[in-house]
Amino acid sequence: MSTLHYVLSFLLAIAILVAVHEYGHFIVARLCGIRVLRFSLGFGPQLFSVRFGAERTEFSLAAIPLGGYVRMLDEREAPVEASERHRAFNTQSLMKRSLVVLAGPLANLLLAILLYWGLGLAGTRDFPARLGNVPEGSPAAQAGLQAGDTIRAFAGNEVKGWTDLRWQVVRHALDDSYVDLEVQQGEMEPRKTRILLSGLQIEEKAADPLQQIGLVLPAARISPVLSRPLPGSPAELAGLQENDFVRSVDGKPIAFWADFVKLVSASPGKSLHVLIDRSGRELEIVVVPERVAGDVPRGRVGVAVKIDPDALNRDTIIVRHGIFDGLAHAIEQTWTTSTFSLKVMWNIVTGRLSVRNISGPVTIADYAGQSASAGLEPYLKFLAMVSISLGILNLLPVPVLDGGHLLYHAIEYVRGRPISEAGEVFGQRLGMVFLALLMSLAFFNDINRILFG
Structure with a gap:
């Protein structure tokens, strides 16, 4: 995957999201x-x-x-x-001016609803929310969960698949300790239990939230065939290529993709001798997994498995919604994602979450490229998520943002007259300083990710 692919995917996403945001301002202004x-x-x-x-x-x-x-x-x-x-x-009523300002962020939220609605109608492929081996001592084990259990509901919400389960866990991680579950083993009657979420880390460098609490997919019997390595990743630098078949690592046979992931994850910073089959020719390549920080550091080489479509169809399900319940689900997804974004922002401000969670354009471009490479469905989900973030960010009461203008309008409503020109200019300058600091922090985090992972 070339750097150009990442750049184009990012620019396309920005063009769509900005065009929708500004069109919201444009069309309401015209209507007024x-x-x-x-x-x-x-x-x-x-x-x-x-x-x-x-x-x-x-x-x-x-x-x-x-x-x-x-x-x-x-x-x-x-x-x-x-x-x-x-x-x-400036000659319009306060109501009209506020509607014009509000229309931009609302257009972004509406775009997210439409994207989620369309994806729900078309159907998305996902793994069923069925558990593999439950690690001893994990919150899942303490809750009495067992391999083969299927999670039917989480915190009173129906769970349709693995992606839905992950979202429910993340959504409740910031404000809940124990959460109620409804699980089912095979054809047995569903049973209820509770799982502990306190201590769950929602950090960029932290392990997958589901793995942290012991919710693990059954081991997939996927052949260890590599997709194209990420640009600049340890896999690419070592010379691994798309379609390479991994035979062994340090002499240990690799039967399935999960075996390769396990060895790489357990070897941060160590040289691994990887025996591969490349078009019938065996080669040994030395790769050094980069270290990913966390409670338990793990290794990563920057390459994914090449999915066999037949195996994917066999092991996954189609999650689909009807017209009306799909619209309700899309609205709920947009609302919960919006409120979660606000919770994350608040937890960063209060110090509960690290400022490392603030991403800049380089990281967003990386996500854009990866999602675009994974297919249309992941890219549309990425667009919906970023569109929500853009809408919520613009609603913050910071001068120069739409929310700052709405704050001015609220002050005007209370005072009975607009804020003074000097006051507005002062607020604009403060807003510019805030955005400059925020962007500097975001760029710093981007550079830090590139240099140190």
Whole structure:
């Protein structure tokens, strides 16, 4: 997978999300009778622009792709003719101005709902929420869970598959200690139990949340055939290639993909002699797994298994929703993801979660490339998640963000008159400082991930 693939996947995602956000501002402004002068994707020097429509609105593409804006007729920016004054943004009622500001973030949330709804109608492939071996002493073992148990409900919510189960665990990890489960063994009657979540780490470097509490998939009998290694990963640097068949590691035979993952995970920073079969020719390649921090450091080489479609179809299920329950599920998914995002932000502010969880454009581009490589379904799920994050971030009461403008409007409603120009300028400067610090931290985390993993 080339760097260009990551960049293009990232730019496509940003273009879609920014276009939807700005279109929300644009269409509501038009509906409120406000004249829109420019609709821009990106900031800085214009690369391309065109005017069309009865009002000759300028639609432009700018050089810096990280954002966009809608410029409306406004007396605070330039003189407005008397005949056009009723169409200026600043002359509108407080309600209309607030609706225009709110429309951008709401458009992002609506996009997420539509994406989740479409995926639910089309059906997504997932593993059933059936457990493999339950580690001794884990919260799952303490809850009496056994290999072969299928989790039917988590905290009162139906569990349709493994992805749904992971989301339920993460969703409740920040504010719950014990959570009720409903499990079933084979054809036996479902039984109820409780599992402990306190101590669960929702950190970038932490192990999978399900594994932390002892919820593990049954060992998949997947052949150890490699997909294309990630750019710059230990696997790529060592010379491993797509379609390589792993025969052994340090002389230990590898029967299934899980065997390879187990050995790599247990060997951070150690040289591993990997015997592979490449088009009928055996080669020995030395690879050093990078260290992934956590309570128990583990190794990672940056390559996934190449999935056999027949094996995937045999071991997975299709999770599908109807029109109405699919819409309800999409709204619920968007709502719970939004509230979870706010909880994460609050826990970062209060120090419960590390600031390392703040990601910048490099990390987002990495996720965009990986999800795009995995297929259309993962990429659309990625778009929905980032669209929610963008919508929620813009609703924060920080000047220069949409939420900051809504804060000004709330103050205007209480005072009976707009905030002073000096006060607004001061707030804008504070907002710019906050965003600059936030972006600096995000870039620092990105660079730290690249250099130290």
